[in-house]
Amino acid sequence: MSAADVPFWGPDFAELQASDPDIADVVLGELDRLKGGLQLIASENFTSPAVLAALGSTLSNKYAEGYPGRRYYGGCAEVDKAERIGIARAQQLFGVEGAELHVNLQPHSGASANLAAYAALLQPGDTVLAMSLPHGGHLTHGSSVSFSGTWFTPVPYSVRADTELIDYDEVRDLALEHRPAMLIAGATAYPRLIDFAAFREIADEVGAWLMVDAAHFIGLVAGQAIPSPVPYADVVTFTTHKVLRGPRGGMIVCRPDLAKRIDKAVFPFIQGGPLMHAVAAKAVALGECLQPSYRDYARQVVANSKSLADGLAAEGMRPVSGGTDTHLALLDLRELGITGAQAEARCDAARITLNKNAIPYDPAPPMTASGVRVGTAAVTTQGMTEGDMKEVASLIGQAVRDEDGSAAAEVATTVSALVARHPAYPRPA
Numbered sequence: 328m329s330a331a332d333v334p335f336w337g338p339d340f341a342e343l344q345a346s347d348p349d350i351a352d353v354v355l356g357e358l359d360r361l362k363g364g365l366q367l368i369a370s371e372n373f374t375s376p377a378v379l380a381a382l383g384s385t386l387s388n389k390y391a392e393g394y395p396g397r398r399y400y401g402g403c404a405e406v407d408k409a410e411r412i413g414i415a416r417a418q419q420l421f422g423v424e425g426a427e428l429h430v431n432l433q434p435h436s437g438a439s440a441n442l443a444a445y446a447a448l449l450q451p452g453d454t455v456l457a458m459s460l461p462h463g464g465h466l467t468h469g470s471s472v473s474f475s476g477t478w479f480t481p482v483p484y485s486v487r488a489d490t491e492l493i494d495y496d497e498v499r500d501l502a503l504e505h506r507p508a509m510l511i512a513g514a515t516a517y518p519r520l521i522d523f524a525a526f527r528e529i530a531d532e533v534g535a536w537l538m539v540d541a542a543h544f545i546g547l548v549a550g551q552a553i554p555s556p557v558p559y560a561d562v563v564t565f566t567t568h569k570v571l572r573g574p575r576g577g578m579i580v581c582r583p584d585l586a587k588r589i590d591k592a593v594f595p596f597i598q599g600g601p602l603m604h605a606v607a608a609k610a611v612a613l614g615e616c617l618q619p620s621y622r623d624y625a626r627q628v629v630a631n632s633k634s635l636a637d638g639l640a641a642e643g644m645r646p647v648s649g650g651t652d653t654h655l656a657l658l659d660l661r662e663l664g665i666t667g668a669q670a671e672a673r674c675d676a677a678r679i680t681l682n683k684n685a686i687p688y689d690p691a692p693p694m695t696a697s698g699v700r701v702g703t704a705a706v707t708t709q710g711m712t713e714g715d716m717k718e719v720a721s722l723i724g725q726a727v728r729d730e731d732g733s734a735a736a737e738v739a740t741t742v743s744a745l746v747a748r749h750p751a752y753p754r755p756a
């Protein structure tokens with residue numbers, strides 16, 4: 328059957344343009360922005376056309392409260408297949424020899440996955456020991472503006488002032504002092520590897536659960552570029568849209584004895600019907616992660632990140648924590664005499680998208696910040712390698728020094744030429 332004969336009903340851009348030109352323009356404008364510049368936000372990536380096709384499918388219409396084979400609605404035979412395929416792929420990707428792994432594909436986001444993990448394992452008021460937000464933790468790890476800091480009792484750990492690395496002795500001391508019900512490892516802006524075995528030992532010593540929030544780096548685990556938290560954690564939560572390169576969403580994997588608690592916490596405790604188009608798209612992405620080419624991708628992401636961090640160091644930006652082992656780097660800009668907010672705005676003017684970010688012990692307020700965070704997941708998807716990262720570092724260096732905006736147009740032109748050599752979403756030949 329040729330492609331034209333497949334009885335598929337899915338995204339039809341001409342239809343959107345005809346029926347809603349305003350939103351069609353937004354979609355086109357965003358594609359233009361994505362393709363026309365450098366996307367260095369460490370939590371973003373470019374999903375494949377296959378993932379987008381599943382996301383844009385009529386699976387979005389289906390109500391499927393419950394789990395495969397145990398639904399509260401009829402007509403779930405087809406979506407059951409998608410969820411089962413996705414679960415089997417996740418087990419293959421993240422499972423450890425000889426041990427069963429439970430998988431829940433339904434969390435709508437990383438924050439939802441974390442809320443479900445808290446709900447499964449904790450009682451309101453319980454103490455949770457997690458990395459402090461200004462040192463790279465996530466809002467859901469105990470911030471007062473999140474459920475985590477309002478309904479639970481957060482105790483933050485930090486990185487050392489001298490090395491900017493996690494201080495496992497401090498984590499242990501805090502655990503012994505506060506006796507948390509749960510320890511969380513994982514962060515949004517920590518560029519180095521995390522010692523999951525050390526966290527496991529501390530959790531065991533105080534009888535706490537160990538949750539690993541692997542949102543940022545789970546893609547590198549899937550690609551076998553960094554060690555897996557799965558053998559050590561009781562529960563691993565993550566997003567599917569960062570390095571993993573799937574649709575926007577969340578996932579949880581856990582030991583089989585926690586399966587019921589996790590599943591009940593996701594549905595019906597915190598969510599209603601799952602987004603079956605997203606569940607199917609997660610299955611597609613997990614299938615892509617099982618391909619040998621994804622391992623090459625994950626390794627290249629890390630190689631690019633190291634190369635970019637080195638290049639930025641040569642431009643006068645200090646890599647926090649001494650460098651990176653992952654897809655992201657955090658740069659201290661104080662030597663250049665500019666703030667994170669200024670750097671973000673100047674890069675934006677030159678079509679380089681990155682974000683300002685607090686650095687550990689940052690003297691500046693969060694809306695200004697002394698650093699920027701960069702990640703290489705997206706640029707690696709578009710085929711860039713270490714040589715390109717040297718050029719990217721030089722372009723960032725020129726952009727952040729451009730006080731009066733006089734160089735922005737010229738830098739943007741070079742950026743356009745660079746991304747044109749490695750197009751994201753190239754037109755089919």
Ligand SMILES: *Cc1c(COP(=O)(O)O)cnc(C)c1O
Binds near residue numbers: 370437441467513514
């Ligand atoms: C991105 C992220 C989340 C939240 O994911 P959302 O899908 O935005 O809710 C949670 N934890 C960590 C560590 C993250 O990096």
